Amino acid sequence: MNSLDQIFVTLKQWLLSYVPTDFQPVGSALLSIVAIIAVFGTAFALTTILERKGLGRIQNRPGPNRVGPCGFLQPMADAVKMLTKEDIVPYAADKVLHYLAPIVLTVPIWLAFAVLPFGRNMSAIELDASIVFFFAVGSASELAVFMAGWSSHNKYSLIGAMRGIAQMISYEVPLVLSTVPVLMLSGTLNLNEIVNAQSGFSFGVGQWNVFTPWGAAGFLLFMIAATAESNRAPFDLPEGESEIIAGFLTEYSGFKYALFFLGEYLGLFAVTGLAVTLFLGGWNAPLAFLNVVPSWLWFFAKFGALIAVFIWARGTVPRLRFDQLLNFAWKFIVPLTLVNIAVAGIWYFSSDHLAYAVRWLICAGIFLGFYELLGRFLSLKRAPRTYRYAE
Amino acid sequence: MKFNFQGAGIVRGFVETARNFLGSYYDPERLTTVEYPERKLALPENVRTVPFLVYDHDMSGLRCTACKICEQECPAACIKIIKDTVKKSDYLGKSQFQPQVFDIDIAVCMSCGICAEVCPFDSIKMDQVYELATQDRFAPLILHKEQLGKSNAYFHAIHPTDAVETDSLRDEAKRKAETKAAADAAAKAAAAVKPKPEISTTANSQSVGTSATANVEKAVAT
Known part of the structure; x- marks a missing residue:
């Protein structure tokens, strides 16, 4: 079973044994790049079709089912359509920036995958501060959005880009703050170490961060911030089809448009992978006896489940207004992440004095009480909403 | 709770x-939603797409008399009619013109249904076919008389209310025409019989007989 767990690591080492010693670091990096692009490229294609089918079912319709068996060749048809479309660049556009924006969006996101541990001994590069690296390259997407909006020379593009910048910077703060408790409790910035810290079992159940009060709260806050950070519904204001055509994508067509889509989905995959790593125990099995299943399979099972949650949220929650979006970030999510850091501190220092259940209840109570009070306080000034025609 | x-x-x-x-x-x-090519929903009775021509029994019973009212009223000018030189008799037994050419360009037709409203012969009605796409955008979209002609039974199938009403009106007209023809024939016979006893009639009575004959001829002509 261990051989199946390490099958990709052994495969890589076997392939590298044919490479001269001097070129082995380069060869190792190239092999990892090929593997990551192949796996997440496929995941992108698969997610687009599954998302469309899932949203269809949520809206009580079958979804795409014409191309290939059950419609699963739809991504191929989409790709052919995108590639054969005319690539239009507006006359007044800043040609260089317009050309560079999709590249600047996509390339740094591929870099973020380099530090994620996809299985036991399966991260492309080993960095001591890998989470810092992750957030550093992830923030390049803001630049790409602004480049796209500015270079298009179109007011809708610019409005979309301004919204994108405001939203992504606002949600970058809770995204990073919600990871802080994990870093505090595991005492490291290395994602591999963070996974190892969650690898124990108590009563046969994995010691994942999400099973602690600060972990569960941090996980939810992280997921909300990640949805906003990857510009997905209900936080898809930068695109806002009903208001500003397609936002910063308005003047893009053909393959550049497809690259933007690829970039957005890869951004989603990267933060989902990080959520799995930080809160859901990474590649660890949930129950002790399930350890026989290969670690990379566990990672991708959790990954797929979280993607399904994102799709579910997209099919459920309507788009926010922009003031609601920013109020939600600064008045609600950010204070909650700060409280969560305090709760994590209480959890850490009470470990020697209190029983596990008592500690759990106290920490959960503090967070939930603050959540409820803050929510009530923020909705104090609002009159109860009346629906004149709907009720 | x-x-x-x-x-x-x-x-x-x-x-x-x-x-x-x-x-x-x-x-x-x-x-x-319904998965369309496999499943099709039944259309409401008042759905209309492009016009068609109603015939009784077979194509020779086409009701159209090439009066060209629809051609003149069509706002999109998509109907083209050429009268045939040969006449035929209609359901009332009258001699009527018939179209030699009756073309509708359905690429131009906007489904307004004015042609069906103005037709005095209940000939042109609105169809419910909607799978009209073709590979070529010119010739196949011009429907000829042969494609446009559809049976009265088909008319009953797609617009039951309208068809029943039309049929009752036509039956009524036919019955009236028959009674009138019978009455006229009787009058004619009476007129023909009446002068017999008085062979040396006056000019007055003869003129009545000729006017009755003229009436019958007039009725046949109209």
């Missing part, structure tokens, strides 16, 4: 969409 913690509405929304997602798999009744 309704839990009213902060964010309860969002949780309820998630439950609702999850119910839709699962429900659409085991309960096909939930699906609001």
